[in-house]
Amino acid sequence: MKLFAGLRAFFRERYQLGALADLATHKTVPLHRHTFWYYWGGMTLLLIGIQFASGVLLLLYYRPSAQEAFESVRFIMTKVQFGWLVRSVHAWAAHLVIFCAMIHLASTFFLKAYRPPRELTWVTGVLLFFVLLGLGFTGYLLPRNTLAFFATKVGTEIAGVVPIVGPIVQMMLRGGSDVTDVTLTRFFWLHIAVLPLALLGVVGLHLVMIQLQGMSKPLSVKTDRAMPFFPHFFLRDLVGWAVVLGVVLCISVYWPATLGTKADPFAPTPAGIAPEWYFLWMFQTLKLFPSHVLGLEGELVAVALTGVAGLVVLLVPWLDRPARQGRTHWLVWAAGLIGMTYVVGMTGYALWIGHHP
Amino acid sequence: MCPKQFLTRRAFLRSLLKGGVLALLGATLYPILRYLYPVKGAESVVTSVAAAKVDELAVNTAKIFRFGNRPGMLVHTPQGELKAFSAVCTHLNCTVQYDEDASVIWCACHNGKFDLNGQVISGPPPKPLESYQVNVRGDDVIVSKASV
Ligand code: FES
Numbered sequence: 001m002k003l004f005a006g007l008r009a010f011f012r013e014r015y016q017l018g019a020l021a022d023l024a025t026h027k028t029v030p031l032h033r034h035t036f037w038y039y040w041g042g043m044t045l046l047l048i049g050i051q052f053a054s055g056v057l058l059l060l061y062y063r064p065s066a067q068e069a070f071e072s073v074r075f076i077m078t079k080v081q082f083g084w085l086v087r088s089v090h091a092w093a094a095h096l097v098i099f100c101a102m103i104h105l106a107s108t109f110f111l112k113a114y115r116p117p118r119e120l121t122w123v124t125g126v127l128l129f130f131v132l133l134g135l136g137f138t139g140y141l142l143p144r145n146t147l148a149f150f151a152t153k154v155g156t157e158i159a160g161v162v163p164i165v166g167p168i169v170q171m172m173l174r175g176g177s178d179v180t181d182v183t184l185t186r187f188f189w190l191h192i193a194v195l196p197l198a199l200l201g202v203v204g205l206h207l208v209m210i211q212l213q214g215m216s217k218p219l220s221v222k223t224d225r226a227m228p229f230f231p232h233f234f235l236r237d238l239v240g241w242a243v244v245l246g247v248v249l250c251i252s253v254y255w256p257a258t259l260g261t262k263a264d265p266f267a268p269t270p271a272g273i274a275p276e277w278y279f280l281w282m283f284q285t286l287k288l289f290p291s292h293v294l295g296l297e298g299e300l301v302a303v304a305l306t307g308v309a310g311l312v313v314l315l316v317p318w319l320d321r322p323a324r325q326g327r328t329h330w331l332v333w334a335a336g337l338i339g340m341t342y343v344v345g346m347t348g349y350a351l352w353i354g355h356h357p
Numbered sequence: 358m359c360p361k362q363f364l365t366r367r368a369f370l371r372s373l374l375k376g377g378v379l380a381l382l383g384a385t386l387y388p389i390l391r392y393l394y395p396v397k398g399a400e401s402v403v404t405s406v407a408a409a410k411v412d413e414l415a416v417n418t419a420k421i422f423r424f425g426n427r428p429g430m431l432v433h434t435p436q437g438e439l440k441a442f443s444a445v446c447t448h449l450n451c452t453v454q455y456d457e458d459a460s461v462i463w464c465a466c467h468n469g470k471f472d473l474n475g476q477v478i479s480g481p482p483p484k485p486l487e488s489y490q491v492n493v494r495g496d497d498v499i500v501s502k503a504s505v
Contacts, residue, residue, distance in 0.1 A: 150451055154466060157450040175395040178426050182395065266421055266428045268444070268454030271465035286449075287467045289481070297483055299449070 023211055027229035032221040037107035041210075042237045043244050044104055047097035048203065050248065051135075054090040055192065062142070064188035066181035069144040070262040077259060088252035094136055096248060098278050101129050109316065109336050112323050113216035119317035121213065124206040126314045131199045136276055138191040144184060149263030150273045152187075153179045158286070161299045162307075179265075219328055274354060281346035282306055284353075309339070405501030408441060411493055419455030419462075422500070428452050429489065429500060434473050435460050441500040442475045443487040453486070462486065 076083035114122035160170035175182030322329040403425030430444040451466035469480030
């Protein structure tokens, strides 16, 4: 304790820690029947931390080349002590982080936390979500198994559908006109350097904004009841974190990630090629879309619609006019519900089809 | 000194500065963007390849062969003909396979089906499969791209 007090005095004398401490002590968390939803952001943050830690560990043995990628992951899983655990944690936490981010996004939407002055917090949150999806997409290819290889072919082909910029983006992603060794190098580069840096930046902004503006309260909540962030909410957050960590470890131990077979670019694509579950709804939409709609290629229409949907989500704080004046409107609520039902429904449908071909 | 000066010294210097900053940005970003763009010419251009031995394929079977960087498919049709196509589905790039029961070329990704002329029968593929010329030279089945 003495040591702690000494250290504290040391830093206090040298740096303006008072301001930081003030922020933490003054921050409060509104208490009402929706307080539960406030925990999901923190859980997403913890999972991002887990991804950084497990990713750094994997990097020690992983080799990003078409010849060695699959073998190196197999090596991690079979030879390296606890390698299977580290990889499983990375794989499972990747699913969970997207899941938590989705819940966080949806709850923020329905609680209308994006109302002024918090528009940019919403925007950074949505961007953060897109970066997470990018990490999922690029990370999927890295073990270079059959499933990942063909899913990446399809995924990058979809990017190429967009007129003008599409082919350029596709070329940049693939590093050529086909999915080859070069693609793996590029995905690796994106996955461990570019996107994590972007993630750090956006997470930082997101958190700073929340610190500066405090937590939003839903329109329906009239009371001013609140609890101090530190230590009350923080300790509860910690309990949530312990639960998440426990869940990740349990799933990883009982259902370790599998590796599948090594990709052979000169074998037919097997049935059941599917992207990660969070892209399934898009995949299913593409599958159901007719090949031509109003004289346009079906994929183009489907991709355009998805792009528009993404943009709409990004611009929600400005599109929801009533909320800007502190009112709720059933239309916004219905639109959100329909969007969510569509995504969940299509995902469920795709999963169901996957199991009952 | 002329009274109607439309370019003051300050405005001039300011635009000079802005232009300079822009040029500097451009000079920094342009090489980076070019650097990121994939190197061309690394892909080999193959126009013909020995895809199989003459008696390798039984009737109503097919095999995938390497055609440069991409997979091709050689089919021995139930009628006894040899036909070759690009095995890259025209929909989203999956590699097709031969369905012996129905004698059609099938893409597992989104259930696209092509007949043995490469034409789309059903499913999302927008275009027929690219077809190649097949010639038998001695023991080898030579597949080549139609020269343009
Ligand atoms: S890629 Fe062949 S049907 Fe979609």
